[in-house]
Amino acid sequence: MSFLSSFGKVFGGVIFYFSLNILIFALVMTQFLKYDNVQPPFTSLIEKQMTENVTEEQLNSTYRFLVESCKNSTSGLISAPLIDSKNIIFNCSEVAQMKPSDIPKVTAKNYFDEEIYFKKYNCNFIQCLIGSGDFKDKALLFLNVRSYEFFNSLIIYCVIGIAISLIIIIISIRTWYGVSKNIGSNLLFTGVFFFILFFLREPIIQKLLDIPSSYQEAVKIVLGVFEYTANILLIVFIIGIVLTVAGFVGDHFTKKSERKEETKKEEKKEEKK
Numbered sequence: 023m024s025f026l027s028s029f030g031k032v033f034g035g036v037i038f039y040f041s042l043n044i045l046i047f048a049l050v051m052t053q054f055l056k057y058d059n060v061q062p063p064f065t066s067l068i069e070k071q072m073t074e075n076v077t078e079e080q081l082n083s084t085y086r087f088l089v090e091s092c093k094n095s096t097s098g099l100i101s102a103p104l105i106d107s108k109n110i111i112f113n114c115s116e117v118a119q120m121k122p123s124d125i126p127k128v129t130a131k132n133y134f135d136e137e138i139y140f141k142k143y144n145c146n147f148i149q150c151l152i153g154s155g156d157f158k159d160k161a162l163l164f165l166n167v168r169s170y171e172f173f174n175s176l177i178i179y180c181v182i183g184i185a186i187s188l189i190i191i192i193i194s195i196r197t198w199y200g201v202s203k204n205i206g207s208n209l210l211f212t213g214v215f216f217f218i219l220f221f222l223r224e225p226i227i228q229k230l231l232d233i234p235s236s237y238q239e240a241v242k243i244v245l246g247v248f249e250y251t252a253n254i255l256l257i258v259f260i261i262g263i264v265l266t267v268a269g270f271v272g273d274h275f276t277k278k279s280e281r282k283e284e285t286k287k288e289e290k291k292e293e294k295k
Contacts, residue, residue: 026194027194027195027196028194029194030190030191030193030194031191031194031195031204033190034187034188034189034190034191034194034204035187035191035204035207035208037183037184037186037187037190038183038184038187038188038191038205038208039208039211039212040183041180041181041183041184041187042180042184042208042209042212042258043212044176044180044183045176045177045180045181045184046212046251046254046255046258047173048173048174048176048177048180049177049254050247050250050251050254051169051170051173052170052173052174052177053247053250054243054246054247054250055164055165055167055169055170055173056170057139057167057170059243059246060139060165060243061131061134061135061139063242063243064134064138064165065127065130065131065134066130068105068130068133068134069126069127069129069130072104072105072126072129072130073126076126078122081122081123081125081126082122084102084104084122084125085120085121085122085125087102088100088102088112088117088120088125089117092112092114092117092118095114098113098114098115099111099112099113099114100112100114100117104125104129104133105129105133105137108133108137110129110132110133110136111132111136112128112132116128138162138165138166139165139166139167140166140167141162141166143163143166143168146168146172147163147166147168147169147171147172148172150163150168151163188205191204191205197272197273197276198272199268199269199270199271199272199273199276200269200273201269202265202266202268202269202272203265203266203269203270203273204269205265206261206262206263206264206265206266206267206268206269207262207266208262209258209259209261209262209265209266210259210262210263210266211262212255212258212259212262213255213256213257213258213259213260213261213262214259215255216252216255216256216258216259219248219251219252219255220252
């Protein structure tokens, strides 16, 4: 029984630790990959690259082409090969409200939506990641909605893993203070990464700030994810301290109470003699 108890304590602790860490990673990735978070900086980045490589004359020519195409369109949708020879779809209602200077911004957003975030794949996230393809395609896969859906789906499995591990730990240890120490120590081992991030924060920020200004929008989102991760780890570390201290205090007073009971029993035995 003691072997099963010890095994359950270790096994439950391992499941809890890995489920917790994967949960934190999944939460960070889903926060990072939300459309409203990832679209503005990367659209801005694409727009700046377009603006640097296009002249005013080209913008005017493209604008006239879009307007004329809309006049002949029956569906209200048109396409034009504006980025990497890929056809970017435009809605004629948005073309009607555009000026030539708006073309880079609208094109960048449509390109990000069609060719990156909402691009359709014939495989799921893992299959696409381990399948054939160049590095650029696999890197862009992490900015796709499939990536968001994959990490979001991990959350429920991690929560189930944590719940199962807690049940195993409680059954194996049986005392509230023992459970508190076990869970608290696992939280501390996870939360300690906060201090690693804290010490790396300044050099990382300095390196990121040295990146050319055209990439600063993307840098902002990286820094946001960095801060978000650090805040989660700090909360985990604080909870870990509270549970660990509570466990040791509970253990101390329980053992102290048991010693008193033992002393009373010994005294009663002596009186009977």
